[in-house]
Amino acid sequence: MRTGTTLTLTALTALLMQLQGCSTIAPMAAWELLKVGGSAAMAAQPPRPVNTIHHGDAPIKEVCVEYNRELPLDELVPALQAELKTQGVQSRVYDVGAGPSACEYWLRYVGSIAWGVPPLGEGHRPYLSSAALSLHRADGRLLASSAYAGQDTLARWATTRKKIAPVVKALITGFET
Numbered sequence: 001m002r003t004g005t006t007l008t009l010t011a012l013t014a015l016l017m018q019l020q021g022c023s024t025i026a027p028m029a030a031w032e033l034l035k036v037g038g039s040a041a042m043a044a045q046p047p048r049p050v051n052t053i054h055h056g057d058a059p060i061k062e063v064c065v066e067y068n069r070e071l072p073l074d075e076l077v078p079a080l081q082a083e084l085k086t087q088g089v090q091s092r093v094y095d096v097g098a099g100p101s102a103c104e105y106w107l108r109y110v111g112s113i114a115w116g117v118p119p120l121g122e123g124h125r126p127y128l129s130s131a132a133l134s135l136h137r138a139d140g141r142l143l144a145s146s147a148y149a150g151q152d153t154l155a156r157w158a159t160t161r162k163k164i165a166p167v168v169k170a171l172i173t174g175f176e177t
Contacts, residue, residue, distance in 0.1 A: 047155065049167040052146040054174030060143075063135070064103035065093045071111050073128055079161035080109065080133075083168035105143070106136045107171075114150070118157045128160045133171050146170040 065080060077093055084091045084107075091107070092099075099106070111131035115124045129150040135143045148167045150156055170176045 047148055047151070047158065047163045047166055049146045049170035049176045050149050052144070052170040052174065052176050053142070054144040054170075055142070056174065057143050060089055060105050060135070060172065062090045063105045063107050064099045065091050066099070066106055066108045067093050067095050068109055068111075069095075071109070071113070073111070073113050073126060073160065075160045076109075076111070076128065076131075076164070079159070079164050080107070080168065082161060083165045084172070086165070087169060087172040089172060101138070104138055106138065107133060108136065109133045111148075114156075116156070119154065127156055128163055129156065131164060131167065133164075133167055135171055144171050144174065146176070 063084065065077065065084075067077065081091050081093070092103075094100075094103075109131060112129050113126045114129040115126050117124055128148070130148060132145065132147040134145040137143060146167045148163050150163075166176070
């Protein structure tokens with residue numbers, strides 16, 4: 001979200017908090033409008049992949065995902081698998097070293113989570129703050145890599161799938177669009 005938008009939302013919030021009993025807009029209704037405006041601002045700036053490398057191999061149809069136990073974010077692997085499927089790539093998940101030798105391609109990922117209180121939230125919750133994906137041949141050669149660099153805006157509260165979708169697309173296609 002741009003600084004101007006942030007200042008506008010902050011000013012509007014301060015104004016709403018000053019409203020007393022007689023107003024034409026109920027404070028809760030106005031607060032709901034603010035939430036919608038914040039959601040629209042988040043949607044206006046989709047996450048972008050960064051540092052994409054792609055060696056232009058033939059399209060991949062199936063990949064084995066190496067499960068990373070060091071990244072405890074429950075929705076990450078399902079988001080990866082859903083986005084791989086969107087790109088026409090079937091996937092299976094295995095623990096490190098446990099996959100079959102028949103896996104021609106491996107997807108590995110690392111990332112970090114941060115904790116914070118979402119807008120209008122009541123408690124801390126984790127969110128994906130950064131991630132890097134790499135696609136390897138079975139012999140370990142790197143085929144492609146791409147990353148998500150988190151933003152310190154309301155976009156950090158976007159779903160993990162929304163954050164990771166452009167990164168998976170860049171990893172498979174080579175294009176950061």
